[in-house]
Amino acid sequence: MSNHPGLTYQQAGVDTAQASAGLQGLLRWVVQTHTLRQDVGAVRLPIGYYANVIDIGNGMGLAISTDGVGSKLLVAQLLDKYDTVGIDCVAMNANDVLCVGARPLSMVDYLAVQQPQARLLEELGKGLYEGARQANITIAGGELAQIGEMISGVRDGYAFDLAGTCVGLVALDRIIVGQAIQEGDRLIGLASHGIHSNGLTLARRVLLDQNGWRVDQHIPELGRLLGEELLAPTRIYVREVCNMLEAQLPIRALLHITGDGLLNLRRIQAPMGFVIEYWPEPPPIFRLIQERGRVSAAEMYRVFNMGIGFCVVAPPAATAEVCNIARQHGVEAYDLGYAVADAERRIWIRPQRLLSVRHAFVLDEPA
Structure with a gap:
């Protein structure tokens, strides 16, 4: 166990509360654009959900998300390995489009580089292709920006940023934002591939800076190089979730567990909370971060996916079929808990004795 004080995401350099407060000034202007279109092109959801939906006429909506x-x-720069982060780029966008009940169709990417290194671009393209193949979408175009004066990283000449925007289709009367969740509906978790693409700043601070490990170091608890574990691609849930929608299962909510960890469950529209009764053993990477950084359980479940990368909310009668479809696609599924009426949309994680209070988890002390 490290002798350093327990780290938080804020101490590691990511202040989500400050970002939320600062965002209000930007949003004050952005939301005013919603009044500019009242028919085709009208925005159908408030800003803040995983994706938004634009009315494109004839009862159809264009779902759109960027990440x-x-x-x-x-980490890719440290390991000098770039052929998987394109998968993450697709995953972060396509999974979010799923969350409004849409079928992802296509995306574009934005790539900013310090220098246009041929090997870097080739490997990034390889990952983007693999992500698109897994998500069954096209990549219709993109932008390459050479901004060496603006971008820096940890490997000279190889600094870059990668983002994308994904679109999908959904009937306007089939949009899902958790509006129909009822008491007793089940919360079903789909397994992650590990850390995915959120919380890496905290993970790097703990494992690399505090603990002194290298990305090319073999870690027995992980069974591979540390860098390989941290670069494990974000799982893409498109095919299994689309199968659930095509089977016309009564899906009440679809939730991508990304930044803010299990607090993502609070995004739903209905005034409902969740009681989590069971949680599978998280992958070893999370235990290492928690132990080596003395990170509290409350902070771990606020920052990381903790082994569950996507959640489906459905009535009890549909739980078995949701799990069966996920497993048919090689994804383990778990019946985690149930929905309860709660105007504060609180989350109780009973195995860890945690309760959500606004934008954090705290220890749920018995009354």
């Missing part, structure tokens, strides 16, 4: 890969790109 990047984040500081996972620094």
Whole structure:
């Protein structure tokens, strides 16, 4: 166990509360654009959900979401390996489009580089292709920006940023934002591939800076190089979730567990909370971060996916079929808990004795 004080995401350099507060000034202007179109082109959801939906006429909506890969790109630079982060770029966008009940169709990418290194671009393209193949989407175009004066990283000449925008289709009367969740509906978790693309700043601070490990170091608890574990691509849930939708299962909510960890469950529209009764053993990478950084359980479940990368909310009668479809696609599924009426949309994680309070988890002390 490290002698350093327990780290938080904020101490590692990511202040989500400050970002939320600062975002209000930007949003004050952005939301005013929603009044500019009242028919085709009208925005159908408030800003803040995983994706938004634009009315394109004839009762159909264009779902749209944008996201990047984040500081996972620094791990790629440290390991000098770039052929998987394109998968993450697709995953972060296509998975979010799923969350409104849409079928992802296509995306574009934005790549900013310090220098246009041929090997870097080739490997990034390889990953983007593999992500698109897994998500069954096309990549219709993109932008390459050479901004050496603006971008820096940890490997000279190879600094870059990668983001994308994905679109999909959904009937306007089939949009899913958790509006129909009822008491007793089951919360079903789909397994992650590990850390995915969120919390890498905290992971790097603990494992590389505090603990002194290298990305090319074999870690027995992981069974591979540390860098390989941190670069494990974000799982893409498109095929299994689309199968659930095509089977017309009564899906009440679809939730991508990304930044803010299990607090993502609070995004739903209905005034409902969740009681989590069971949680599978998280992958070893999370235990290493928690133990080596003395990170509290509350902070771990606020920052990381903790082994569950996507959640489906459905009535009890549909739980078995949701799990069966996921497993048919090689994804383990778990019946985690149930929905409860709660105007504060609180999350109780009973195995860890945690309760969400606003934008954090705290220890749920017995009354």
